Amino acid sequence: MGRRDLDESDFRSRPSKRGSRPRTKQRPEHSDAVTGLVTGVDRGRYTLLVGGATGGATDGEPADEKIVTAMKARELTRTRVVVGDRVDVVGDVSGGDGSLARIVRIQERTSTLRRTADDTDPYERIVVANADQLVIVTALAQPEPRTGMIDRCVVAAYDAGMSVLLCLTKADLASPDALRELYEPLGVEVVVTQQAPSGGDAAGGADGRAAGGPVDRAAGGLVLAPGSVEEVRGRLRGLVSVLVGHSGVGKSTLINALVPDAKRATGVVNDVTGRGRHTSTSAVALRLPVGGSEPDEAFDGWVIDTPGVRSFGLAHVEVAHLLHAFEDLDEVAQECPRGCTHLADAPDCALDDWIEASPEDERPARAARLSSFRRLLSSRTGSDA
Numbered sequence: 001m002g003r004r005d006l007d008e009s010d011f012r013s014r015p016s017k018r019g020s021r022p023r024t025k026q027r028p029e030h031s032d033a034v035t036g037l038v039t040g041v042d043r044g045r046y047t048l049l050v051g052g053a054t055g056g057a058t059d060g061e062p063a064d065e066k067i068v069t070a071m072k073a074r075e076l077t078r079t080r081v082v083v084g085d086r087v088d089v090v091g092d093v094s095g096g097d098g099s100l101a102r103i104v105r106i107q108e109r110t111s112t113l114r115r116t117a118d119d120t121d122p123y124e125r126i127v128v129a130n131a132d133q134l135v136i137v138t139a140l141a142q143p144e145p146r147t148g149m150i151d152r153c154v155v156a157a158y159d160a161g162m163s164v165l166l167c168l169t170k171a172d173l174a175s176p177d178a179l180r181e182l183y184e185p186l187g188v189e190v191v192v193t194q195q196a197p198s199g200g201d202a203a204g205g206a207d208g209r210a211a212g213g214p215v216d217r218a219a220g221g222l223v224l225a226p227g228s229v230e231e232v233r234g235r236l237r238g239l240v241s242v243l244v245g246h247s248g249v250g251k252s253t254l255i256n257a258l259v260p261d262a263k264r265a266t267g268v269v270n271d272v273t274g275r276g277r278h279t280s281t282s283a284v285a286l287r288l289p290v291g292g293s294e295p296d297e298a299f300d301g302w303v304i305d306t307p308g309v310r311s312f313g314l315a316h317v318e319v320a321h322l323l324h325a326f327e328d329l330d331e332v333a334q335e336c337p338r339g340c341t342h343l344a345d346a347p348d349c350a351l352d353d354w355i356e357a358s359p360e361d362e363r364p365a366r367a368a369r370l371s372s373f374r375r376l377l378s379s380r381t382g383s384d385a
């Protein structure tokens with residue numbers, strides 16, 4: 001599994017903001033194939049959206065779109081198909097009761113988010129395909145934030161050519177300032193969410209609903225401040241975003257606020273066939289409704305939840321490749337001795353000279369960036385615990 005499934009070159013480039021639609025290389029024998037987007041995977045059954053512009057569109061649900069259940073064709077037995085993949089399907093693509101289509105080909109991927117084998121999973125895996133952005137959901141308290149975990153997520157995202165949004169939750173309990181200082185120097189965007197000021201009361205109140213807005217009640221009954229949810233929605237607009245986070249950080253609360261009607265918006269659960277129901281461990285793609293509108297009216301992006309992903313094994317990440325995500329550092333590091341680790345104890349690392357040579361007013365920013373970068377580098381080999 002893993003790397004040999006695809007061309008190494010195809011995840012090196014940073015995808016465009018809107019994501020380019022890959023060309024389909026159809027086999028002649030499957031000239032009748034249609035394109036589907038994988039939104040869910042469950043024990044060998046794949047939930048696809050087929051028809052309309054599902055090949056890549058993020059704006060609006062086409063009228064002729066269907067939810068199709070499919071399995072892999074025999075020639076793909078050893079190939080991993082993941083959420084976010086665009087696939088060619090043949091056979092019964094009616095989406096009707098009991099229908100089952102066949103995936104005959106995976107289209108070229110614009111990005112592949114991977115994890116190396118670790119304690120919780122013995123295989124290197126592609127987690128999600130074709131995503132633009134990794135959203136790391138971290139609570140500011142309860143549970144305490146763990147920078148090691150965040151660092152590893154950042155490395156995995158940059159290695160995949162994805163951008164990073166750090167979503168700091170529970171800002172009603174603690175300040176986000178310290179974490180901002182650690183991650184903004186890395187080019188990580190930071191967004192903060194919190195419980196609505198009257199949240200505690202609303203949850204226990206007579207009807208407990210967020211008044212009138214698109215912000216629905218979360219599973220746990222907690223209402224997030226609508227402004228903070230809309231800020232997150234703004235950062236997800238037009239993009240395919242993967243959300244990761246440890247248990248208890250408020251990821252479900254956030255997703256429920258962003259996608260109040262997840263089932264209807266995505267058809268992840270096919271009520272007719274009962275197929276495609278996602279387990280608690282596999283990723284699932286949810287369409288992001290445009291804020292302030294009815295869920296059915298318009299969509300603007302995808303939110304991919306990854307309930308099973310609690311950590312990223314990073315043994316597959318190469319330093320040289322990770323450096324590409326930091327253009328300025330990458331350029332400086334060209335001057336390093338051969339085999340330089342670029343870590344703080346590396347002899348003659350050019351990155352140290354870069355700090356020494358910096359103008360006085362730029363020095364603190366450079367130093368912050370370098371020390372954050374070195375922290376990322378060490379997280380590659382460090383343990384997640």
Ligand SMILES: Nc1nc2c(ncn2[C@@H]2O[C@H](COP(=O)(O)OP(=O)(O)OP(=O)(O)O)[C@@H](O)[C@H]2O)c(=O)[nH]1
Pocket residue numbers: 169170171172173193194195220221222224245246247248249250251252253254
């Ligand atoms: N104070 C506060 N509590 C929050 C906030 N967001 C979520 N919570 C609470 O944190 C707890 C965990 O939230 P969940 O949304 O279930 O967390 P999760 O990350 O989905 O965790 P799992 O369901 O275990 O994967 C719940 O009791 C929420 O009510 C917040 O902004 N502020």
Ligand SMILES: [Zn+2]
Pocket residue numbers: 333336337340341342343346348349350351
């Ligand atoms: Zn170096």
